Amino acid sequence: MATRLNALRDPEHDALRDSVATACRVLAHEGLVEGILGHVSARVDDGHLLVRCRGPEERGLHATRPDDIRLVDFDGQGDELSGGWKVPSELPIHVELYRARPEVEAVVHAHPPAALLCGLAGLTPRPVFGAFNIPAMRLALDGVPEYPRPVLITRSELAAEMISAMGDHSVCLLVGHGITTAGDSVEQATVRAVNLNVLLSATVALARLGASPPDVSPEDLAELPDLGSRFNEELVWRALVDRAASGVPPGPRFL
Numbered sequence: 001m002a003t004r005l006n007a008l009r010d011p012e013h014d015a016l017r018d019s020v021a022t023a024c025r026v027l028a029h030e031g032l033v034e035g036i037l038g039h040v041s042a043r044v045d046d047g048h049l050l051v052r053c054r055g056p057e058e059r060g061l062h063a064t065r066p067d068d069i070r071l072v073d074f075d076g077q078g079d080e081l082s083g084g085w086k087v088p089s090e091l092p093i094h095v096e097l098y099r100a101r102p103e104v105e106a107v108v109h110a111h112p113p114a115a116l117l118c119g120l121a122g123l124t125p126r127p128v129f130g131a132f133n134i135p136a137m138r139l140a141l142d143g144v145p146e147y148p149r150p151v152l153i154t155r156s157e158l159a160a161e162m163i164s165a166m167g168d169h170s171v172c173l174l175v176g177h178g179i180t181t182a183g184d185s186v187e188q189a190t191v192r193a194v195n196l197n198v199l200l201s202a203t204v205a206l207a208r209l210g211a212s213p214p215d216v217s218p219e220d221l222a223e224l225p226d227l228g229s230r231f232n233e234e235l236v237w238r239a240l241v242d243r244a245a246s247g248v249p250p251g252p253r254f255l
């Protein structure tokens with residue numbers, strides 16, 4: 001079976017398949033997903049995507065291999081599903097984002113505990129820190145949109161609601177559920193998810209402390225450069241990948 005499936009595969013997609021698998025392991029290591037919940041995808045063309053699927057030997061996101069990443073069409077069908085592979089039940093999150101936003105090349109969906117607490121407690125992430133993590137602060141500055149329904153997004157109509165709530169933002173908080181992030185690469189969507197988790201974790205931790213610090217002043221904002229460049233995202237991605245591979249403990253934990 002393995003030989004037949006490998007023969008069906010286009011080697012052109014190997015690097016992308018590897019990136020999606022690596023992103024899943026990074027998200028697990030950083031605590032954004034637990035067990036088998038959560039998925040990452042990459043657009044292949046305007047009718048197909050590579051997406052983290054579940055196979056007969058599923059062991060969780062932390063153990064994702066390139067073989068777990070399968071090519072399917074926007075209806076969730078494809079030859080690579082033979083042998084007992086299943087697309088995520090929330091595939092519409094990915095497919096409808098690719099349909100609605102041509103600039104989106106990769107999508108992350110995860111269930112970080114900080115997103116659950118932040119959403120259910122009605123906390124609004126604000127830009128209260130600066131140089132600690134500038135990209136995370138900028139997410140707050142732009143405003144983190146919320147999709148208020150805690151539903152499993154198994155239908156395109158529900159995905160359309162989430163996408164409407166998300167607007168033209170790169171991230172969305174799904175109240176009572178998790179997060180969705182989008183990017184022009186798997187690396188960018190993943191780094192955004194990790195940064196969003198830092199922001200939401202800090203928001204929850206400050207609320208627990210009873211602290212309500214002021215927003216960073218315009219004067220200080222002017223001293224915080226925009227680090228969202230491709231170069232910086234690649235540096236962060238490489239550090240995340242190395243940390244997951246080497247077993248070094250994940251980044252800032254506030255909870």
Ligand SMILES: [Zn+2]
Pocket residue numbers: 090109110111177178
């Ligand atoms: Zn979900």
